[in-house]
Amino acid sequence: MPFVRIDIASKLTKEQKGLLAEKITAAMVEVTKAPAQATYVIINELEREDIAVGGVLFTDRT
Secondary structure, X not given: OOEEEEEXXXXXXXXXXXXXXXXHHHHHHHHHOOOHHHOEEEEEEOOXXXXXXXXXXXXXXX
16 A cells, blocks of 8 residues: 655645645556555645754745
8 A cells, every 4th residue: 555745845725735635646556556545645744944954944044
């Protein structure tokens, strides 16, 4: 059973989440031949202050 995790640094609408889940599930079905009902899509919305690159938080970058 495939698990797909999406980490995104923004807020998505319910409609955007639904569309992502639909398209990612379709791609997983096509590639892995796993049934759609066995494909889990997990969307994790991160705050920009929870992400750092090169030791610097996104909120502190200029």
